[in-house]
Amino acid sequence: MTNRVTSLFNIKYPIIQAGMIWTAGWRLASAVSNAGGLGLIGSGSMYPEILREHIRKCQQATTHPFGVNIPLIYPAIDKHIQVVIEEGVKIVFSSAGNPKTWTPVLKQHGIMVVHVVPGSKYALKAEDAGCDAVVAEGFEAGGHNGREETTTMCLVPSVCDAVKIPVLAAGGITGGRAMMAAFALGAEGVQIGSRFAASLESSSHVHFKQAIVDAKEGDTILTLKQLIPVRMFKNKFFGEIQEAEKRCADKEELQILLGRGRAKKGIFEGNMDEGELEIGQASALIHDIKPAAKILQDIWEEFRGLQKETAGWAL
Amino acid sequence: MTNRVTSLFNIKYPIIQAGMIWTAGWRLASAVSNAGGLGLIGSGSMYPEILREHIRKCQQATTHPFGVNIPLIYPAIDKHIQVVIEEGVKIVFSSAGNPKTWTPVLKQHGIMVVHVVPGSKYALKAEDAGCDAVVAEGFEAGGHNGREETTTMCLVPSVCDAVKIPVLAAGGITGGRAMMAAFALGAEGVQIGSRFAASLESSSHVHFKQAIVDAKEGDTILTLKQLIPVRMFKNKFFGEIQEAEKRCADKEELQILLGRGRAKKGIFEGNMDEGELEIGQASALIHDIKPAAKILQDIWEEFRGLQKETAGWAL
Numbered sequence: 001m002t003n004r005v006t007s008l009f010n011i012k013y014p015i016i017q018a019g020m021i022w023t024a025g026w027r028l029a030s031a032v033s034n035a036g037g038l039g040l041i042g043s044g045s046m047y048p049e050i051l052r053e054h055i056r057k058c059q060q061a062t063t064h065p066f067g068v069n070i071p072l073i074y075p076a077i078d079k080h081i082q083v084v085i086e087e088g089v090k091i092v093f094s095s096a097g098n099p100k101t102w103t104p105v106l107k108q109h110g111i112m113v114v115h116v117v118p119g120s121k122y123a124l125k126a127e128d129a130g131c132d133a134v135v136a137e138g139f140e141a142g143g144h145n146g147r148e149e150t151t152t153m154c155l156v157p158s159v160c161d162a163v164k165i166p167v168l169a170a171g172g173i174t175g176g177r178a179m180m181a182a183f184a185l186g187a188e189g190v191q192i193g194s195r196f197a198a199s200l201e202s203s204s205h206v207h208f209k210q211a212i213v214d215a216k217e218g219d220t221i222l223t224l225k226q227l228i229p230v231r232m233f234k235n236k237f238f239g240e241i242q243e244a245e246k247r248c249a250d251k252e253e254l255q256i257l258l259g260r261g262r263a264k265k266g267i268f269e270g271n272m273d274e275g276e277l278e279i280g281q282a283s284a285l286i287h288d289i290k291p292a293a294k295i296l297q298d299i300w301e302e303f304r305g306l307q308k309e310t311a312g313w314a315l
Numbered sequence: 316m317t318n319r320v321t322s323l324f325n326i327k328y329p330i331i332q333a334g335m336i337w338t339a340g341w342r343l344a345s346a347v348s349n350a351g352g353l354g355l356i357g358s359g360s361m362y363p364e365i366l367r368e369h370i371r372k373c374q375q376a377t378t379h380p381f382g383v384n385i386p387l388i389y390p391a392i393d394k395h396i397q398v399v400i401e402e403g404v405k406i407v408f409s410s411a412g413n414p415k416t417w418t419p420v421l422k423q424h425g426i427m428v429v430h431v432v433p434g435s436k437y438a439l440k441a442e443d444a445g446c447d448a449v450v451a452e453g454f455e456a457g458g459h460n461g462r463e464e465t466t467t468m469c470l471v472p473s474v475c476d477a478v479k480i481p482v483l484a485a486g487g488i489t490g491g492r493a494m495m496a497a498f499a500l501g502a503e504g505v506q507i508g509s510r511f512a513a514s515l516e517s518s519s520h521v522h523f524k525q526a527i528v529d530a531k532e533g534d535t536i537l538t539l540k541q542l543i544p545v546r547m548f549k550n551k552f553f554g555e556i557q558e559a560e561k562r563c564a565d566k567e568e569l570q571i572l573l574g575r576g577r578a579k580k581g582i583f584e585g586n587m588d589e590g591e592l593e594i595g596q597a598s599a600l601i602h603d604i605k606p607a608a609k610i611l612q613d614i615w616e617e618f619r620g621l622q623k624e625t626a627g628w629a630l
Contacts, residue, residue, distance in 0.1 A: 001628060119532050139454065140466040148533030151455040151466040153487035153496065154596045158532055172468030181468065181496035184621055217434050217473055218463030248563035281469045306499055311626030313316060 004166040005189035008112065008132060009065050009091060012036030013300055014189035015179070016135075016168060017196045017292070019069020019093055020143065020204075021045035021278070022267040026054040028201040028292060030061035035293035040093055044071040045264065048079040055087040065090060067112075071144075072097025085109045093191075096144055096228075099129040116170070116191075118146020119155070120162035127163045134163060135191045138171030142194055142280035145222055145229045153185065160186030174282045176302020180310070192299075194280040199292040205270030208277060215283035226251050227258065233277040237262065319481040320504035323427065323447060324380050324406060327351030328615055329504035330494070331450075331483060332511045332607070334384020334408055335458065335519075336360035336593070337583040341369040343516040343607060345376035350608035355408055359386040360579065363394040370402040380405060382427075386459075387412025400424045408506075411459055411543075414444040431485070431506075433461020434470070435477035442478045449478060450506045453486030457509055457595035460537055460544045468500065475501030489597045491617025495625070507614075509595040514607040520585030523592060530598035541566050542573065548592040552577065 005014040017024065017032040019040035029039030041058060043051045051068070058066050068089050070080050073096045081102055084092060092106055095116035103113045107130050115126035116135040123134045136159040138152030139145060150158070152171040160167050169182035170191035179190050197204055198212040211233060222231045223241055232238065244257055258276070266275015290298075320329040332339065332347040334355035344354030356373060358366045366383070373381050383404050385395050388411045396417055399407055407421055410431035418428045422445055430441035431450040438449045451474040453467030454460060465473070467486040475482050484497035485506035494505050512519055513527040526548060537546045538556055547553065559572055573591070581590015605613075 121532070138466065138468065140469050149536070150532050150596060150599075151453065151487055152468045153453065153466065153493055154455050154599065155532070157490075157492050157600055172466055175472075177472050177500050178468060180499035180625075184495035184499055184625070185492050217436070217465050217470070221464070246563075248561075281465060284465075284469065285472055307625055307628060310495075310499070310622055313622060 003188045005133065005168065008166065009038050009067075011038050011065060013296060014168075015296060015299060016040065016093075016189060016191040018170065018191050018193035019043065019067070020193050020197055022264055023197050023202050023204040024069070025203045026058035026061060027203065028196060028199060029054075029066045030058045031199070031201040031292035032196065032296065033058075033062045033064040033066040035296045036064075037296050038091070039066045041066070041068045043068050043080055044074060045268075048076060048083050051080060052083050052087060055083070055089060059087075067091030067093055067114075069093040069095060070102075071095050072099070072102065077102070081105060084111065093135065099126045099131055103129040103131055114168070117159065119148050119150060120158045123159045123163045123167070127165050131165065133166040133168060133189075134159065135168045135170050136160075136187070137191070138169075139222065140231075140281040141171035142197075142220070142231050142283075143278040145231055147225070147229060149222070152182070156182060156185035156187050171280065172282045174285045176299050176304070176306055178282070179299055179303045180306045194283050195286055195295055195299075196292060197279065198286050198289050199295055200289060201292050204267045207270035207272050208267050209289050211272060211277065212279060212283045212286050213288060215279070215286070217281075217284045220279055220281050220283060224254060224258065226254055230276065230278060231280060233279055233283075235266075235275070235277055236273040237266075237276065318503045320448065320483065323481065324353050324382075326353050326380060328611060329483075330611060330614060331355065331408075331504060331506040333485065333506050333508035334358065334382070335508050335512060337579055338512050338517050338519040339384070340518045341373035341376060342518065343511060343514060344369075344381050345373045346514070346516040346607035347511065347611065348373075348377045348379040348381040350611045351379075352611050353406070354381045356381070356383045358383050358395055359389060360583075363391060363398050366395060367398050367402060370398070370404060374402075382406030382408055382429075384408040384410060386410050387414070387417060392417070396420060399426065408450065410450075414441045414446055418444040418446055429483070432474065434463050434465060435473045438474045438478045438482070442480050446480065448481040448483060448504075449474065450483045450485050451475075451502070452506070453484075454537065455546075455596040456486035457512075457535070457546050457598075458593040460546055462540070462544060464537070467497070471497060471500035471502050486595065487597045489600045491614050491619070491621055493597070494614055494618045495621045509598050510601055510610055510614075511607060512594065513601050513604050514610055515604060516607045519582045522585035522587055523582050524604050526587060526592065527594060527598045527601050528603060530594070530601070532596075532599045535594055535596050535598060539569060539573065541569055545591065545593060546595060548594055548598075550581075550590070550592055551588040552581075552591065
């Protein structure tokens with residue numbers, strides 16, 4: 001398959017592995033890129049020198065294109081930008097912030113920029129800022145999420161109607177069925193998180209991976225809406241948030257309850273009670289831990305099978 | 316196109332118009348059925364004798380199959396059941412309640428029963444109760460909604476994996492793109508609400524129809540979660556709910572604030588400030604008020620066009 005997304009990134013399959021914190025290091029990114037998708041290093045949980053190390057290891061592990069996800073609200077954002085420029089990274093996915101500030105800087109250095117958006121008005125801003133593509137990420141996606149709560153089903157057609165640059169769909173996509181659905185809605189590629197979090201090469205803790213495999217419908221929730229909304233597993237920590245909200249805790253109190261380092265504690269260290277376990281609704285559709293290459297292959301085969309099936313429907 | 320849904324209901328297109336309160340009377344239902352879809356009368360806002368009148372008028376207006384939606388939490392539910400049996404209704408869509416109580420009664424009278432569910436465990440219960448099909452309704456749908464907040468993208472594959480009976484997708488579907496997406500996810504038909512609410516034949520107030528046309532992303536919200544969660548427009552009444560929730564109002568206080576008759580006030584009488592304006596997220600994708608037959612035709616043509624396009628993708 002050749003489309004604007006495969007051409008833009010020079011990849012075989014229009015499937016991007018999301019740059020998840022504490023999960024997407026050089027091992028996962030290079031495994032996905034070697035298998036024909038686009039792997040992303042998740043820099044949101046890395047100090048600049050750790051990011052540099054991951055980029056270098058990824059360059060050694062694959063000759064295929066890969067990228068780095070940079071949350072624009074990261075405190076040391078200028079250092080991260082400096083590292084990706086210095087290390088010759090060719091593709092940056094930016095998220096959680098205004099694309100106007102850094103897109104021109106990155107573009108000046110010949111870096112492709114894709115911005116993650118939760119709404120079409122943000123997609124238009126990204127297009128105006130010079131981004132090469134956008135990721136339209138729905139309410140069902142794991143981690144930080146938009147306030148309008150627009151789901152992938154409603155968001156993707158809306159964003160596709162709004163912008164001319166290619167649109168990648170994210171949120172709720174674990175297999176070929178959802179990938180075909182995203183393409184029907186107008187996307188030309190997909191960004192997949194949770195499914196790759198439960199891969200062999202993901203650096204998240206095995207307890208976290210097992211929780212994804214065990215997850216049922218309704219096990220995740222978009223919470224902490226007074227701060228930055230985040231989708232995560234309903235664990236003991238979520239119970240504490242609920243208690244606090246029940247007694248009408250204010251922003252400051254919730255910030256203290258959240259504290260620091262909870263995502264690391266949960267995702268990386270495997271503390272399933274106290275951690276902030278960022279994951280998507282689609283975890284309910286994931287039933288095994290597999291190598292990243294097998295994940296890609298299974299998605300592609302299901303997608304291809306569906307394409308054939310669709311072509312065969314009598315009208 | 317022939318599949319289990321078109322065969323089950325004996326209809327031309329696997330497109331069902333949702334039985335929305337204050338919106339789906341005999342005019343809308345018969346218009347949809349005459350155009351080749353399945354029209355549903357929304358009995359949730361009707362007294363039993365009004366329902367009887369709508370059924371009789373619908374029978375006069377179309378020779379094609381049509382059905383009645385019955386919310387099982389309706390106080391005079393036994394009278395509604397009696398009316399549909401007496402009037403020879405052939406298809407009932409039940410929602411909001413336990414399908415075990417009434418499904419066997421309806422089936423005994425040769426009536427087909429389809430139950431609306433927000434999760435796969437409820438779909439299994441409906442299958443066990445003898446239902447002929449289920450509607451998997453996602454978080455983005457308008458009106459009353461499930462507590463697990465599972466979106467159409469995640470819900471439909473999950474329900475399709477869980478049950479053997481046909482699955483209809485609902486929530487976020489206004490056109491052929493989303494219909495194709497629903498089919499890719501495994502659905503064999505779609506139930507469409509908001510798009511038909513903004514039809515000429517819908518009995519909702521013109522102010523309400525115009526609000527759908529004017530709606531943008533983020534204009535609806537799932538609220539009143541302490542009572543029964545409902546998706547509606549963010550209007551003045553929603554501002555009052557927010558105020559109440561901010562001061563930690565309890566269930567009783569919210570119930571008093573909600574009061575009685577707010578859905579009628581908004582949807583039927585056009586009071587856009589004080590009404591409970593039940594509508595889906597997909598309202599942001601609706602830009603005109605059209606005859607129901609034209610809506611059906613446009614969805615079908617877009618769906619058919621996409622099928623051809625999909626078949627043509629190079630692999």
